[in-house]
Amino acid sequence: NAGVTQTPKFQVLKTGQSMTLQCAQDMNHEYMSWYRQDPGMGLRLIHYSVGAGITDQGEVPNGYNVSRSTTEDFPLRLLSAAPSQTSVYFCASSYSITRDYTFGSGTRLTVV
Amino acid sequence: GNSVTQMEGPVTLSEEAFLTINCTYTATGYPSLFWYVQYPGEGLQLLLKATKADDKGSNKGFEATYRKETTSFHLEKGSVQVSDSAVYFCALKNNQGGKLIFGQGTELSVKP
Numbered sequence: 369n370a371g372v373t374q375t376p377k378f379q380v381l382k383t384g385q386s387m388t389l390q391c392a393q394d395m396n397h398e399y400m401s402w403y404r405q406d407p408g409m410g411l412r413l414i415h416y417s418v419g420a421g422i423t424d425q426g427e428v429p430n431g432y433n434v435s436r437s438t439t440e441d442f443p444l445r446l447l448s449a450a451p452s453q454t455s456v457y458f459c460a461s462s463y464s465i466t467r468d469y470t471f472g473s474g475t476r477l478t479v480v
Numbered sequence: 481g482n483s484v485t486q487m488e489g490p491v492t493l494s495e496e497a498f499l500t501i502n503c504t505y506t507a508t509g510y511p512s513l514f515w516y517v518q519y520p521g522e523g524l525q526l527l528l529k530a531t532k533a534d535d536k537g538s539n540k541g542f543e544a545t546y547r548k549e550t551t552s553f554h555l556e557k558g559s560v561q562v563s564d565s566a567v568y569f570c571a572l573k574n575n576q577g578g579k580l581i582f583g584q585g586t587e588l589s590v591k592p
């Protein structure tokens with residue numbers, strides 16, 4: 369089924385470990401973005417990309433890196449995990465900035 | 481800057497009660513406005529949207545009207561069901577930037 373696929377669904381990390389959250393879409397969407405969801409704060413934009421090779425920072429980019437080597441994939445990297453990065457992470461994509469977003473089902477990350 | 485403010489939750493209603501979830505926004509220009517719904521354990525789904533002043537978005541019995549004079553986009557439903565229990569997010573998108581800005585979310589619980 370066409371859509372946005374996020375892996376893994378759940379992950380527990382120790383402080384200081386690194387990992388990559390994967391996001392892939394098969395809808396040929398140019399626009400992709402990463403959000404984190406925290407209680408009482410809604411969803412906050414971490415990084416976004418308007419096309420392959422182009423990325424930019426959102427509202428809360430510190431501690432996260434992204435790259436966009438293909439249209440389909442937009443991985444989010446945590447280089448040295450911290451407890452403050454415990455959250456639910458959502459990837460979203462859109463055909464263009466004026467079109468509706470499609471969200472993935474999320475990755476629940478716990479940093480201990 | 482752009483921002484969205486929602487009424488705080490949780491909101492608990494009995495089945496068939498009338499629902500209103502307030503949403504106000506601050507934005508430059510003429511943003512598009514959205515309501516997203518998140519069912520337990522799932523990602524976000526677009527519930528309805530409005531792209532210009534006085535537009536009414538509707539879906540699944542939910543409605544919201546884009547009120548530029550009061551900078552509001554309140555969500556309403558005449559008769560809620562247990563299956564409407566979810567978290568509801570109000571959001572805006574300025575089409576110059578394409579970024580979705582979310583409110584903090586309102587949890588709705590409907591009791592039989």
